[in-house]
Amino acid sequence: MVMDFQQYVNAETLTLIGSYLLSGVGFLVVLFIGRYIAAKLRSTIRTKLDRPTVDQTLVKFGSNLTYYAIFILTAFAALEMVGVETASFIAVLAAAGFAVGLALQGTLANFAAGVMLLLFRPFNVGDYVEIGGEKGFVRDLQLFYTKLDTRDNQLLVVPNSDIFGNTIRNIFNYDHIRVDCAVGTDYPADIDSTREVLLQAAQKIDDRLEEHGEQAALLSLGDSAIIWEVRIWARPDDYFRLKQELTRVVKYELDNADIGIPYPQMDVHVDSLEEQAA
Known part of the structure; x- marks a missing residue:
């Protein structure tokens, strides 16, 4: 051996x-x-x-x-x-x-979508975007996926094919953005007086872009309230802060003017037994 x-x-x-x-x-x-x-x-x-x-x-x-x-x-x-x-x-x-x-068709589709995102440039790193119902700041654009940081400090990893195949909303793409506050008021309140109160509330926001003006738009006559939308313009860095400030001031101004913000209401009519028999 x-x-x-x-x-x-x-x-x-x-x-x-x-x-x-x-x-x-x-x-x-x-x-x-x-x-x-x-x-x-x-x-x-x-x-x-x-x-x-x-x-x-x-x-x-x-x-x-x-x-x-x-x-x-x-x-x-x-x-x-x-x-x-x-x-x-x-x-x-x-x-x-x-x-x-x-x-691996999905993986190749993600790669191709990543290249298209780079070419067409709908957003850049740091932009605040809405993709497929999800909002966040763009953290990174990889070959196959994109990372988003949400405002509550969560990480979203979105495949590039899902991004390129859907509507992309770049919220802070321009140097100014509109800040909206929707509110409902009582039906008995005078419309013109309510509009003046809402405009005064908008004018009290210090850091708004005054050159773009403000607006109190009458949207619709709802089931329980008259629906308004108060609008001002702001810089992207001030958006979230001014939205909170506008909502707060609108509430206080309506309270001071004794204009109520009604709860949802429903009128129920009950017929008597005699009426039902008839």
Whole structure:
């Protein structure tokens, strides 16, 4: 048995095993170095371009694309080093990629949607947007998904295909935005007097954009109240604060003018037994 083992384990076999081990170690080392360089370059791009004049959405998307491109090229270089024919390997990958692509249509759709979002630029990092009924500040645009930070400090991860295929509302896209406060008033209250009270409430908001004016719009005659909407204009940074302030002042001004904000009401008529019999 010992003689048989020594017969097969000769110098040539040991050299071959050593060559395979060396190639394997070399493959892993090249792959590790390529990944390190890709990550370092991605970090460098983000650090060097972290400036107010540079669009951070483009920076993050481009740095991630650079990372994956370098890593894939490194993987092919490592395969070439260990003697793998990359031409045939690429052909095999193409065939496998076709099959995988059919199975991962959603993932590829997310990637394509991410590229389209980058090209058409409906929003940038830091914008306050509404997508699919969800509102939040854009934290990051990745290749396959977008991250949103909500106002109550929750993280939303939305697939890019869901974003690009739906209506996108960029709430703070312009340098001014309208602040609305809807309120219902009693039917007995005089309409013109109520309008004056609501306009006075709007005019008491200090940080509003006065050049855009204010408005007390009569929307509809509801079941229990006359529906109004008080409107002012504000800078995006002041929106949430002024909305709270406007709501508070409208309530106080209506109270001071003895104009009620009615509860929902329903009139119920009960017929007597004699009327029902008739």
